Amino acid sequence: MKKINLLSTLFLLSLAVAKTNAQSPSPKSAGYEGPNKLNTWALTITPALTQFYGDLRQYDFKLGPEEHLTGGLGLALHKQVTPIFGASLNFWTGNLNGSKERIYNAHFESKGFLQTTINAHANLKPILFGYNKLKRWKWDVYAGYGYMWFNSRVYRLGTGKSVELIRTNTNRSSKTAGEWERDGSTYTREIVFPIGSAIHFEASPRIDIGLDFTLNHVNTEKLDVTYGGGGSEQYPRQDIWLFRKGDSKLDKWGSVGLSLTYKIGKNAVMAKKDAKGNWVHDPAKGRYHLRYTNPLDLIAPPYNPTMNDADSIAKANMPKPVDPRLFTDTDGDGVADLFDKEPNTPANSIVSGGGVAMDLEKYVKDIIAKNLPKEECEAMFGNIEFDTDKAIIKDPSQQILKQVIDLLNVRPNCRAVIVGHTDARASDNYNFQLSKRRVEAAKRYLIRNGMQDPSRVLVEYYGELRPVSDNKSVEGMSRNRRVEIRILPMNSIRSSYPAGFRTGKKKDQEPGKVAKEPRKKK
Known part of the structure; x- marks a missing residue:
């Protein structure tokens, strides 16, 4: 019986050694468990x-x-x-x-x-x-x-x-x-x-x-x-x-x-x-x-490239020589010669992405005509800038007024309301008069530059009564010195401001004129 038990033990030990070898990384006894399954029975x-x-x-x-x-x-x-x-x-x-x-x-x-x-x-x-x-x-x-x-x-x-x-x-x-x-x-x-x-x-x-x-x-x-x-x-x-x-x-x-x-x-x-x-x-x-x-x-062997292989790979992936026209802009319009369809446009021309000169005024008119609804007016807000104590329109603001002219000429059912404001420096009366001069200057610009129906331009002026910022800083006072232009339908009889907003008008006063509202004394 001892002999039988000894032989049984040796047999089981041999199976255990075989299983251990199956898990060994040795090439001659490598196990089969892994990503690639093998049949074993x-x-x-x-x-x-x-x-x-x-x-x-x-x-x-x-x-x-x-x-x-x-x-x-x-x-x-x-x-x-x-x-x-x-x-x-x-x-x-x-x-x-x-x-x-x-x-x-x-x-x-x-x-x-x-x-x-x-x-x-x-x-x-x-x-x-x-x-x-x-x-x-x-x-x-x-x-x-x-x-x-x-x-x-x-x-x-x-x-x-x-x-x-x-x-x-x-x-x-x-x-x-x-x-x-x-x-x-x-x-x-x-x-x-x-x-x-x-x-x-x-x-x-x-x-x-x-x-x-x-x-x-x-x-x-x-x-x-x-x-x-x-x-x-x-x-x-x-x-x-x-x-x-x-x-x-x-x-x-x-x-x-x-x-x-x-x-x-x-x-x-x-x-x-x-x-x-x-x-x-x-x-x-x-x-x-x-x-x-x-x-x-x-298991696929790892790929170890030689120096010749590396050179071949580098040459095959090397980018093609860059066209020098990609770095040149002969006419200075911001479009490289390689993509410029008009490489000789005049200086300071406004061009498209392809380098073609554009008529900005015609472009704006086309945009307005294509995008605004035909039967109603779409509100448009503009801010006309002025220097301190002056009513002379600055050059950047003239472009906004030209857009208003184009819009009103293609939309006869719309009208413009020009609203003037000032900062808090000077007296109330002086500020009312200054805001009046500014809105009248804007109206004159519209009439003189092609506005077809001047009766569709209304003016309002409020002096310092309607600030949008505090008057204690230079920046705040600059924001308060403004002329706003609002586009409204012709059948609108309301003021450009919401209901309940004080405008300083009398009930029987005509549009475009504002009565003086004396300042309350503290």
């Missing part, structure tokens, strides 16, 4: 010739008296852990026989034996030749542990099967190894240790063919129900066919057969050679089998 069937080795065996390589060829059938489920290590669950059934004239003058038969084992495999081909040589071949050596169930009977030579000397599981046989009833026959159970070697060839992505050799060491002499040794009849005849330990070695049986393997898994493919004779693996095409594939072969 396979099913093998092996029809084989069987032969017994023990006391009732007269010749090793030819048939003895009353012997005949025997055979068996093996079935194995394989799990490949790494390209080198794997494991399998094996089932065998078959027949055995043997005979010997000297001493025993007997032959035996064991029909329909059963055997199941767990084997550990090692693939020697990558170790001896590497992964890329003999790519399609796999050479395994294996060893295992399991049980064998058999029912053997011994007959006298020359009598056929008419004289039976002994059988297993009788009152005269030991039953310490256990027994099993099947179809009315009692089977004796014994421990078995198989060792062997198998050569496989990858015929297709799914099928392997091979040759398998196995020698099974049975932990007993009772497979032929005979023990012996000594070379002469030193034992009483009735004691030869017992299960006790004799001088001979333990019984064995061997097999040699052709194996057919089906590789289980999804999208099975196998490696192919390119035009240069190198093996090519493309994970995008499917899954390779770990029996024949090193997982490292599925």
Whole structure:
């Protein structure tokens, strides 16, 4: 029992070592877990010739008296852990026989034996030749542990099967190894240790063919129900066919057969050679089998460019020479000559993005005509700037007044209201008069520069009464010195200010005139 436990421990330890190697980054034992999955399971069937080795065996390589060829059938489920290590669950059934004239003058038969084992495999081909040589071949050596169930009977030579000397599981046989009833026959159970070697060839992505050799060491002499040794009849005849330990070695049986393997898994493919004779693996095409594939072969090697490669890449990505016209602007209009459609426009011309000179006044008129509604006026606010204590329109403000002229000329249903304001310096009366002079100056500018209907221009002036900022700073007073222009519909009778906003007008006062509103004394 201690021997059995020791062997079981060694077997489990070998599987643990195989699993550890599967997780090692070593090229010869690299694991298959990663972005590129591989198939790892396979099913093998092996029809084989069987032969017994023990006391009732007269010749090793030819048939003895009353012997005949025997055979068996093996079935194995394989799990490949790494390209080198794997494991399998094996089932065998078959027949055995043997005979010997000297001493025993007997032959035996064991029909329909059963055997199941767990084997550990090692693939020697990558170790001896590497992964890329003999790519399609796999050479395994294996060893295992399991049980064998058999029912053997011994007959006298020359009598056929008419004289039976002994059988297993009788009152005269030991039953310490256990027994099993099947179809009315009692089977004796014994421990078995198989060792062997198998050569496989990858015929297709799914099928392997091979040759398998196995020698099974049975932990007993009772497979032929005979023990012996000594070379002469030193034992009483009735004691030869017992299960006790004799001088001979333990019984064995061997097999040699052709194996057919089906590789289980999804999208099975196998490696192919390119035009240069190198093996090519493309994970995008499917899954390779770990029996024949090193997982490292599925990882694309890093690209390390040489200096010549780097120079070629740099030249291929070098930008084209820049057109010098991109940096020149002959006419100074802000558009480079490369894109300028009119490269000789006059100085200070206003141009489009293509460098074409534009008539700004016509452009403004077109914009106004296209974008304002035809039946109603759209409010337009402008701020006419003046210097302190002056009513002279500045040049930037003249452009705003020209736009008002263009708008009113194309919109006869609109009118303009010009509203004047001052800061708080000087007296109320003076500021009213100053704001009046300013709005009248703006109105005169509109009339003199093309306003077609002067009656549509109204004026209002409020002096310092309607500030938009404080009068304590220069900036605030500058904002309060303003003339606002508002565009309103002709049918509007309201002031340019919202309802409830004080304008200083009397109820019967005509538009454009403002009565003086005396300042309240504090």
